[in-house]
Amino acid sequence: MQLRTNVSSLQGIIHVPGDKSISHRAVMLGAIAHGTTTIENFLPGEDCLSTIDCFRKMGVVIKQDGSHVVVEGKGQGGLQEPSDILHVGNSGTTARLLLGILAGCPFHACLIGDESIAKRPMGRVTKPLKMMGARIDGREHGNYTPISIRGGELQPIHYESPVASAQVKSAILLAGLATDGTTAVTEPNRSRDHTERMIRLFGGNVAVDGLTVAVTGPQQLAGTSIYVPGDISSAAFFLVAGAVVPNSEITLKNVGLNPTRTGIIDVLQKMGADITIANVRNEQTEPFGDITVRTSRLAATEISGELIPRLIDEIPIIALLATQAEGTTVIKDASELKVKETNRIDTVVTELRKLGAEIEATEDGMIIHGKSALKAEKAVVDSHGDHRIGMMLAIAACITKGAVHLKRPEAVAVSYPAFFDHLHSLI
Ligand SMILES: O=C(O)C1=C[C@@H](OP(=O)(O)O)[C@@H](O)[C@H](O)C1
Numbered sequence: 001m002q003l004r005t006n007v008s009s010l011q012g013i014i015h016v017p018g019d020k021s022i023s024h025r026a027v028m029l030g031a032i033a034h035g036t037t038t039i040e041n042f043l044p045g046e047d048c049l050s051t052i053d054c055f056r057k058m059g060v061v062i063k064q065d066g067s068h069v070v071v072e073g074k075g076q077g078g079l080q081e082p083s084d085i086l087h088v089g090n091s092g093t094t095a096r097l098l099l100g101i102l103a104g105c106p107f108h109a110c111l112i113g114d115e116s117i118a119k120r121p122m123g124r125v126t127k128p129l130k131m132m133g134a135r136i137d138g139r140e141h142g143n144y145t146p147i148s149i150r151g152g153e154l155q156p157i158h159y160e161s162p163v164a165s166a167q168v169k170s171a172i173l174l175a176g177l178a179t180d181g182t183t184a185v186t187e188p189n190r191s192r193d194h195t196e197r198m199i200r201l202f203g204g205n206v207a208v209d210g211l212t213v214a215v216t217g218p219q220q221l222a223g224t225s226i227y228v229p230g231d232i233s234s235a236a237f238f239l240v241a242g243a244v245v246p247n248s249e250i251t252l253k254n255v256g257l258n259p260t261r262t263g264i265i266d267v268l269q270k271m272g273a274d275i276t277i278a279n280v281r282n283e284q285t286e287p288f289g290d291i292t293v294r295t296s297r298l299a300a301t302e303i304s305g306e307l308i309p310r311l312i313d314e315i316p317i318i319a320l321l322a323t324q325a326e327g328t329t330v331i332k333d334a335s336e337l338k339v340k341e342t343n344r345i346d347t348v349v350t351e352l353r354k355l356g357a358e359i360e361a362t363e364d365g366m367i368i369h370g371k372s373a374l375k376a377e378k379a380v381v382d383s384h385g386d387h388r389i390g391m392m393l394a395i396a397a398c399i400t401k402g403a404v405h406l407k408r409p410e411a412v413a414v415s416y417p418a419f420f421d422h423l424h425s426l427i
């Protein structure tokens, strides 16, 4: 795909699609709750459609019409043994949270994903789930897909997670819902808390004490109605675009503002971006509001420590932002980037260098020297099949002089099928 380059201005209003993390969880909790769950503004991206497909294979009736979804819950213990392999596609969230639910189900299931999933570590969830009593095997002893699992009666554990990962935390909490007693997880830093909030929305109980989260099971959840706010991780591409493309003003409507996800806003503000947030509402479940961003002068910053889990998926687009900031931006403590859809330290550095960015990889992040004018003579950049790399490169092209061709642009459909239409509507 030939990307738009040297864009003179981006102006307009965008409704980014529903949050991916919340959409997955709404279907999953809806499936194990009693009664009907209705979901509005569900993300009909490939990852969330994989989640729907897996639960349909376990006998759950799910009607999906665009962003409107109705799940007929089976109740805890009501899922059926699937007669076919559960295919999670490109979705790490589907794989890991599903394993947590399957750990408490007294049947056998086989789980597989695409080439990228086959490289992503599953031991981080299969290890604690085996400690709880699930029988799990797979490639390299259950560290990688294909994985087979036979769940059943579990024992509660208190797990000290070595990584701040919402997928690990959620898998254990979901297993804990089916377990007699109190199951707890302690994380080194706080990760996104959508599972905790959503268990409560379904009438369940979760106890939070500092970095420890616990559920006491067994718990029966009740179907509910959910509005999924816009995905701040999708909004991030336009927040950065609005800040770096000349003469721009973009408003993003109904964007999720859960504080465990708003690291990108903190970074933009710290770097001096002109951002305003208005109409903040729904503080009780998942807060959301409208964000306006305008072209800004930017200064370099350091991004590290507890900020990292609050913006982990935004680091590719933050790297681009840093190329347009005066000074040297350092991103560290982010080695989790190596186990995403691609090794995002490598793919970001390789692809941005093709456009003339001054960026180096480090063991746990990257160093970016700004401000650099991006330019290319017939550059061919590649998403490497990673949606976030593809979208970052499309925004990078907007501030590049020259011609830029993107390989594998279709990857964006994993989290944002309408991305290119939305971008072009602003030009
Ligand atoms: O729980 C979730 O919905 C997610 C958690 C994060 O992964 P980790 O749990 O591996 O940090 C994030 O990168 C992913 O896009 C979605």
Ligand SMILES: C=C(OP(=O)(O)O)C(=O)O
Pocket (backbone or CB within 6 Å): 047, 090, 091, 092, 093, 094, 313, 340, 341, 388, 415
């Ligand atoms: C890492 C991501 O998702 P997942 O882990 O669900 O594949 C992402 O969306 O950037």
